[in-house]
Amino acid sequence: MPQLWAGVDIGKEHHHCVVVDERGERVLARLVLNDEPALLELIAEVLAVSEDALWAVDINHGGAALLIGLLLSHEQPSSSSTRPGGPACTRKRPGRRSTRTSAKGTPGRHRAIFRAG
Numbered sequence: 001m002p003q004l005w006a007g008v009d010i011g012k013e014h015h016h017c018v019v020v021d022e023r024g025e026r027v028l029a030r031l032v033l034n035d036e037p038a039l040l041e042l043i044a045e046v047l048a049v050s051e052d053a054l055w056a057v058d059i060n061h062g063g064a065a066l067l068i069g070l071l072l073s074h075e076q077p078s079s080s081s082t083r084p085g086g087p088a089c090t091r092k093r094p095g096r097r098s099t100r101t102s103a104k105g106t107p108g109r110h111r112a113i114f115r116a117g
Helices: 036-049 062-073 109-115
Strands: 004-009 014-021 026-033 053-057 078-080
Touching: 004 036, 014 036, 026 036, 036 053, 036 062, 053 062, 062 078
Parallel strands: 004 053, 053 078
Antiparallel strands: 004 014, 014 026
C-alpha cells in the first residue's frame, strides 16, 4: 500500500491537490497552476515527503493532460475516476445544490479544506 495518496481536482487554469498519508492525515493541501514549472514543483514536493505515492485525478483529458504527462515521465503511478458524463459531483441533480465552484468563481464548500493549515 502506498505511503501517500495525492488526489487532484483538475481545473482549466489551476488544480487543487490534497495529499494524505497512510493514516489518512493531511500532509499537503494546495492550489497549483496548470503550468509545467508549478506542476513539477508539486511533484517534487510530494516526492520529498515520500517516493511511494499514488496519484488520483478526477478526469483524464483536457486540463489534466499536462499533469498526467508529467506523472508518466516521472514514473509516478496514477489513476482516474472519469466515467461517461464526467464526475457525478459536477452534474446538477434535482433537489441538490452543487458544492463546487461556480463559473464566476464563487467558492463552494469544497474549498474549506484548502483554507485550513
